[in-house]
Amino acid sequence: MKIAEEIIEEEEMKKNNLLARDLKNILDYQNNNINNIRSLKIPTDKERGLPLLEIKKFRKDWTDIIITNKIRCSLENIIEENNKREILNVYGLKPKQKLMFFGPPGCGKTLSAQVLSGIMGYPLIYIRFDGVISSYLGETAGNLRKIFDFIKDGKWIILFDEFDIIGKQRDDPFEHGEMKRVVNNFLQMIDNFSGESIIICATNHQHLLDSALWRRFDDIILFDIPNKENRIKLTKRNLRSFRTSSIDYPLLAEKMDGMSPADIEMVCLNTIKRNILDNNNVISTEDINKQLIIQKEKIRFQKTSVGAND
Ligand SMILES: Nc1ncnc2c1ncn2[C@@H]1O[C@H](COP(=O)(O)OP(=O)(O)O)[C@@H](O)[C@H]1O
Ligand SMILES: [Mg+2]
Numbered sequence: 452m453k454i455a456e457e458i459i460e461e462e463e464m465k466k467n468n469l470l471a472r473d474l475k476n477i478l479d480y481q482n483n484n485i486n487n488i489r490s491l492k493i494p495t496d497k498e499r500g501l502p503l504l505e506i507k508k509f510r511k512d513w514t515d516i517i518i519t520n521k522i523r524c525s526l527e528n529i530i531e532e533n534n535k536r537e538i539l540n541v542y543g544l545k546p547k548q549k550l551m552f553f554g555p556p557g558c559g560k561t562l563s564a565q566v567l568s569g570i571m572g573y574p575l576i577y578i579r580f581d582g583v584i585s586s587y588l589g590e591t592a593g594n595l596r597k598i599f600d601f602i603k604d605g606k607w608i609i610l611f612d613e614f615d616i617i618g619k620q621r622d623d624p625f626e627h628g629e630m631k632r633v634v635n636n637f638l639q640m641i642d643n644f645s646g647e648s649i650i651i652c653a654t655n656h657q658h659l660l661d662s663a664l665w666r667r668f669d670d671i672i673l674f675d676i677p678n679k680e681n682r683i684k685l686t687k688r689n690l691r692s693f694r695t696s697s698i699d700y701p702l703l704a705e706k707m708d709g710m711s712p713a714d715i716e717m718v719c720l721n722t723i724k725r726n727i728l729d730n731n732n733v734i735s736t737e738d739i740n741k742q743l744i745i746q747k748e749k750i751r752f753q754k755t756s757v758g759a760n761d
Contacts, residue, residue, distance in 0.1 A: 554674035557713025689719030
């Protein structure tokens, strides 16, 4: 907070008034929210007594994520539309608020929700969908109602994570009727939602979700496995706090083909740890390559293990 206030002061001295004002707004908003959040009553599941959602605060921004220009443009557009909602309202228009993020695991869906939260200054409400599904008939609808009652006021980034549970269980004939009701119920609540928050549904298994669901969203964004250029950026970023010798990034990136950003992060962290423990304070191409081979083996194992084709 102190550093942020110093930056604001500095920007004011430099006559960067717009920037100073924006920063002040974010700071005020965060302060208010922290105090308000403490006094909020988080809804719980009646049967298990567990909280149905978590509120988290993030200070992340664009430097924390490496994405294609296309995704960056989509996200910036969403931010702008929401920041300038009043202008759109004058013309009877509404900003994009209901989003679907999909793509393979570890490619930045959850991280993007955190970055939106950090940049916009809206706290993140995190909802794991399997925590909402209750084994008691009818209880699930009650849980959803509690969540939507909670989020109707205020400005939040609301992330319904692992949303695909709905799709998965729909294949099960026993669950089918109940799940169908849950889906319809959820869609209706999404349709009726008129708050100022941004709702994001994230899934790894988009093929399980049908078109009726997709139509409800204002924007659908694919977070795919990174291209070579971004694999290089990810490797450099993850090693930035450590000394490196002249590393052959293109060669490594070539070998990282098919890896997610989370996999690449794991390779880099394991390399750093290995080097620290070996008292080797300069990372080389070969050091990374060793960990890369280990990580690839793990990925192969994951792909062939039970549940990989869910
Ligand atoms: N595009 C990305 N840029 C930088 N780091 C990433 C990116 N995607 C994933 N990561 C790293 O992997 C972690 C897990 O990613 P996450 O966003 O949770 O993946 P998912 O798409 O499964 O939600 C992140 O916390 C971050 O450290
Ligand atoms: Mg995720």
